[in-house]
Structures are given as C-alpha cells and as structure tokens.
Amino acid sequence: MAGRLVFIGGGDVLLKLGFPAQEQIVDTKYGKCRFTKAVVDSVEVFSVHRHDPGHHFAAHSVDYRRIIAAAATLRPDCVIGISICGSYCDDLDVGDTLFIDQVIDLTKKRIDTFYDTPGDVRHINVYEPICHAKRCRMKGAAASVRPLKERQITLVCIDGPRLSTRAELNWFRQIGGDVVNMSLAPEAFLARELGLCYVSISMVTDKADLAANDVTVKDMVTAVKRSETSFLELLEHLISSFSDLDFAPCTCSRAPTEAIFSL
Numbered sequence: 397m398a399g400r401l402v403f404i405g406g407g408d409v410l411l412k413l414g415f416p417a418q419e420q421i422v423d424t425k426y427g428k429c430r431f432t433k434a435v436v437d438s439v440e441v442f443s444v445h446r447h448d449p450g451h452h453f454a455a456h457s458v459d460y461r462r463i464i465a466a467a468a469t470l471r472p473d474c475v476i477g478i479s480i481c482g483s484y485c486d487d488l489d490v491g492d493t494l495f496i497d498q499v500i501d502l503t504k505k506r507i508d509t510f511y512d513t514p515g516d517v518r519h520i521n522v523y524e525p526i527c528h529a530k531r532c533r534m535k536g537a538a539a540s541v542r543p544l545k546e547r548q549i550t551l552v553c554i555d556g557p558r559l560s561t562r563a564e565l566n567w568f569r570q571i572g573g574d575v576v577n578m579s580l581a582p583e584a585f586l587a588r589e590l591g592l593c594y595v596s597i598s599m600v601t602d603k604a605d606l607a608a609n610d611v612t613v614k615d616m617v618t619a620v621k622r623s624e625t626s627f628l629e630l631l632e633h634l635i636s637s638f639s640d641l642d643f644a645p646c647t648c649s650r651a652p653t654e655a656i657f658s659l
C-alpha cells in the first residue's frame with residue numbers, strides 16, 4: 397500500500413464518496429468503533445462517523461478517546477478531521493475550505509486526555525496542534541485544484557450544542573479566532589497524545605454579521621448541501637494524490653515519549 401489514511405467526519409466520508417467499502421469494527425478499552433474501509437489508488441482509506449449515523453451524538457457527547465484510540469490501532473500515516481465551521485471574519489466566506497492551523501480550546505465538558513492515570517503524567521507538546529508537515533503538503537495539493545486562503549486560520553472550539561452569542565463571537569475575534577466549531581478539540585490533542593499526525597480540513601457553512609447576525613441551522617444545512625459535492629471532490633483529490641506527496645519529517649510520533657515528566 398502507498399499510504400494509510402483515517403478520516404473522521406460529520407458523516408462517513410468513504411460512503412459519501414461512493415467508494416465500495418467494507419465495514420471494519422475496532423475494539424478499544426473505550427468501546428467499539430465502526431469504520432468503513434476502501435482501497436483508493438493504492439491508498440488504504442478508513443472513515444468513521446464522528447457522531448455515529450443519524451448524528452446520534454452531539455459534539456460534546458462524542459467519546460473522542462474511543463475514536464482516536466481506534467484510529468491509532470489502524471496505524472495511519474495521517475488522521476484527517478473533517479468538520480464544518482462558522483466564520484466571523486470578513487475574508488472567510490460560506491463555502492470556503494480551510495486548513496486549520498491553530499486552535500483555541502474553550503471546551504469544558506469533555507474528557508481531553510488519555511493520560512489521566514496516576515503514575516503516567518505526560519505534558520504533550522501542542523504548540524503546533526496540527527501536523528505541520530502533513531498540513532503543508534496536503535494544503536499545497538488542494539491548492540492545485542482550487543484557491544485557498546494563504547493566511548493562518550485559527551479555530552475556536554466550543555462545547556455547544558447551542559450556537560454562540562453575538563458577544564461571544566465578538567470576543568472570539570478579539571482573542572485571535574477566525575472560525576468556530578464544536579469538534580476539533582480534543583480530537584487533535586488526543587491524536588497527538590498517541591503520536592498520530594492530524595490534519596483538520598473544515599468547510600465554512602455560516603458567516604456571522606456581528607452587527608446583525610441571524611445564522612440558523614437551516615442556513616448551515618443549506619450551505620453543506622450546496623458545497624458538499626465540491627468539498628468531496630477535493631477530498632478525493634487528496635486521497636488520490638496522497639501517495640505522491642513528499643512529506644517532510646515530523647515529530648508527531650515522538651510526542652508521547654517526549655512528554656513524560658520525571659525528575
């Protein structure tokens with residue numbers, strides 16, 4: 397095989413792409429996780445529905461440890477987190493595809509570490525929470541088929557399930573955020589804890605007018621339906637070009653062992 401990818405999405409990416417896929421159940425200490433699996437252009441691809449079919453679990457109720465632990469057993473070259481997000485910046489519009497660079501984690505109700513056992517204290521380095529090497533190459537491959545924002549994108553992650561207030565959106569912008577969603581944390585951090593390369597690709601589905609915002613879920617669903625085909629074409633391109641990408645070395649795999657605190 398020329399590479400192995402795991403997609404975590406708000407739907408099952410492989411099923412949406414229409415590839416003939418098999419089911420693969422992975423058992424972890426946190427429970428079973430159902431993946432679909434396909435070989436696409438000699439790349440082994442797995443995908444999992446972050447919320448379970450039917451959007452059964454809201455983002456704050458997802459067991460991220462179960463998903464990431466299961467993904468780790470598949471020994472992927474990269475985990476790609478697919479999500480939607482809301483913009484509150486002038487230059488980020490509905491339908492834009494973003495490769496997230498940074499995260500401001502404002503979640504409070506989620507189990508966000510594997511290392512919560514006394515005697516196994518680790519302080520994982522997440523200064524760059526996304527694998528820089530993988531993101532750069534994948535973003536470059538994506539930019540060859542569509543224009544992308546060149547600047548850095550910072551995502552604010554909130555618990556939800558409610559949407560943000562106008563005051564919160566103003567604050568997110570003041571503290572350096574560009575977009576907001578409910579699913580990047582702790583997913584990216586847990587992936588780093590297990591030494592996995594993680595890349596986040598997010599589609600803007602709503603844009604707040606901070607003077608008079610009235611974003612609704614209906615707006616988001618409409619945006620997803622309008623942009624989904626184009627977004628999926630981009631993912632298919634990334635899969636088919638993955639084996640040709642020349643990735644620079646990264647330190648993600650060393651993160652767990654370099655985080656052990658002992659005097």
Ligand SMILES: [Zn+2]
Nearest residue numbers: 527593646648
């Ligand atoms: Zn990496």
